[in-house]
Amino acid sequence: MNERALIRAIQRYTATTRRDDNLIAGIGDDCAILRPRRGEDLLFTTDFVIEDVHFRRAQESGVETGYRALARGLSDIAAMGGEPRYALISLALSPWACENYVRDLYRGFAKLTERFHVQIIGGDVTRTEKLTIDVVVIGGVPRGKALRRNGAREGDRIYVSGPLGGAAAGGYKQRPEPRIELGRQLRAKATACMDLSDGLALDLHRLCVESGVAAALSSPIPTARRASLAQALSGGEDYELLCTIPPRRQPPAGLIAIGVITAGKPGALTLDGQPLDPKGWDPI
Amino acid sequence: MNERALIRAIQRYTATTRRDDNLIAGIGDDCAILRPRRGEDLLFTTDFVIEDVHFRRAQESGVETGYRALARGLSDIAAMGGEPRYALISLALSPWACENYVRDLYRGFAKLTERFHVQIIGGDVTRTEKLTIDVVVIGGVPRGKALRRNGAREGDRIYVSGPLGGAAAGGYKQRPEPRIELGRQLRAKATACMDLSDGLALDLHRLCVESGVAAALSSPIPTARRASLAQALSGGEDYELLCTIPPRRQPPAGLIAIGVITAGKPGALTLDGQPLDPKGWDPI
Numbered sequence: 001m002n003e004r005a006l007i008r009a010i011q012r013y014t015a016t017t018r019r020d021d022n023l024i025a026g027i028g029d030d031c032a033i034l035r036p037r038r039g040e041d042l043l044f045t046t047d048f049v050i051e052d053v054h055f056r057r058a059q060e061s062g063v064e065t066g067y068r069a070l071a072r073g074l075s076d077i078a079a080m081g082g083e084p085r086y087a088l089i090s091l092a093l094s095p096w097a098c099e100n101y102v103r104d105l106y107r108g109f110a111k112l113t114e115r116f117h118v119q120i121i122g123g124d125v126t127r128t129e130k131l132t133i134d135v136v137v138i139g140g141v142p143r144g145k146a147l148r149r150n151g152a153r154e155g156d157r158i159y160v161s162g163p164l165g166g167a168a169a170g171g172y173k174q175r176p177e178p179r180i181e182l183g184r185q186l187r188a189k190a191t192a193c194m195d196l197s198d199g200l201a202l203d204l205h206r207l208c209v210e211s212g213v214a215a216a217l218s219s220p221i222p223t224a225r226r227a228s229l230a231q232a233l234s235g236g237e238d239y240e241l242l243c244t245i246p247p248r249r250q251p252p253a254g255l256i257a258i259g260v261i262t263a264g265k266p267g268a269l270t271l272d273g274q275p276l277d278p279k280g281w282d283p284i
Numbered sequence: 285m286n287e288r289a290l291i292r293a294i295q296r297y298t299a300t301t302r303r304d305d306n307l308i309a310g311i312g313d314d315c316a317i318l319r320p321r322r323g324e325d326l327l328f329t330t331d332f333v334i335e336d337v338h339f340r341r342a343q344e345s346g347v348e349t350g351y352r353a354l355a356r357g358l359s360d361i362a363a364m365g366g367e368p369r370y371a372l373i374s375l376a377l378s379p380w381a382c383e384n385y386v387r388d389l390y391r392g393f394a395k396l397t398e399r400f401h402v403q404i405i406g407g408d409v410t411r412t413e414k415l416t417i418d419v420v421v422i423g424g425v426p427r428g429k430a431l432r433r434n435g436a437r438e439g440d441r442i443y444v445s446g447p448l449g450g451a452a453a454g455g456y457k458q459r460p461e462p463r464i465e466l467g468r469q470l471r472a473k474a475t476a477c478m479d480l481s482d483g484l485a486l487d488l489h490r491l492c493v494e495s496g497v498a499a500a501l502s503s504p505i506p507t508a509r510r511a512s513l514a515q516a517l518s519g520g521e522d523y524e525l526l527c528t529i530p531p532r533r534q535p536p537a538g539l540i541a542i543g544v545i546t547a548g549k550p551g552a553l554t555l556d557g558q559p560l561d562p563k564g565w566d567p568i
Binding site for chain 2: 024025028029030031032033034035036040041042043044045046047048050052053054076077079080082088090092121122123124126127128129130132134136138139141143144146148149150194195210
């Protein structure tokens, strides 16, 4: 497979009949060209997915790897209250990655691009030793309405969008569900929001540091079937949303209350009054 | 260096005092947030730079690798007639990449970000075996004015922005110069434009395929000092601009005429009447 043949194949895999007046040029030129919508801010997130770091070839199909790679980016868009629109997907292929494997990756991407109306508009292709995918997702959000990490205030209630620890308990094999619709509902409600990629303890710590506040969690922490409390707190890769909402506002359906934002040393956490270590998944 | 310490260091390396009302949030949240300028289309390009594929650690400093990684993306923006604005830079660090090396990479990026007023607004950090950089550059161009590859027409003159083959002749060690200002001047002049990353023969072939035309080149092909004609035609990585301009329009200063667009089999090339093979650098 030479570069041109591969790009042709990718153009086939990513072809769409959807009309999009805001996409002026997709794959095939030096750059993709977008015409921004009026009244919107744009969101950008980028994630690496690398063989033997984020997945093992023997344990995961190309479809799963593709799905999970794109799901991470969509989850970041959900965490900002945004709507995903476009993706740039770059592939550095290892010697073992044949054309069928590449097709399977794009099948995995397609499971999400079709559901969430995301178009793949560009990328780069090259080779390396360990298969490497870099996914950039571009989203839109009404002007000024993006949910940040730094707005949590004393007294805000802390919520998560589902039980935690399931990814760790299941050996990180599940397909995470990007919480796009919930993120959209949180735009007018939440003071801070992020997605849980590295575990509740570490991610809540980060949200509190950015907001200059502390947090007091209370049992029970919602725990996925077969997951331990340690997995729920520090297992990572659950991709549920973590958010803070002032007590006077009604939380959207489906959120689970887990505690309250407090004054105190920025980033300090407690669980049932005991100090909680901000331990989680740290990829470096 | 854990993830948080690395991100802190990167925030220091990329800190700027430049005011930018269009950048709502940079590094540190789930996504970067941009507010598009009125009347502009946005351009997106992404490039991998990988150890032992695009550079060798023993032969290139971190500063050089950083410079060259970002220069490729800026060159793509120049090829569309755009102005570079922002970059997302993702790093997968190899075991040998220490904090000093990362600082050197950012020094290399800074040589271009400072000259061209580009701000690094996000990225991802992880680890892998071979150092891997993915650079996304976001540019702006007046609405509808982006230069494409598909507009060349019979009779248009073919130009390049400088002598070719210098990168190959010099062992691919030079610092390419992104032709941002020239790209801007070409907006109202060129019918098609691209940057020469893979060599004149292959890249002109691609431009002709996209435009549905053929091309007749004439000697002398401008050749860099110490470069052979073969290197000028197929050496790649010169990052000069290749463009087509109708004969009635005055080309901007500095362009060198090399031939004319003809009717004929799309993508067919000749040099002084003899068929020319579209051979070049193909990374797959």
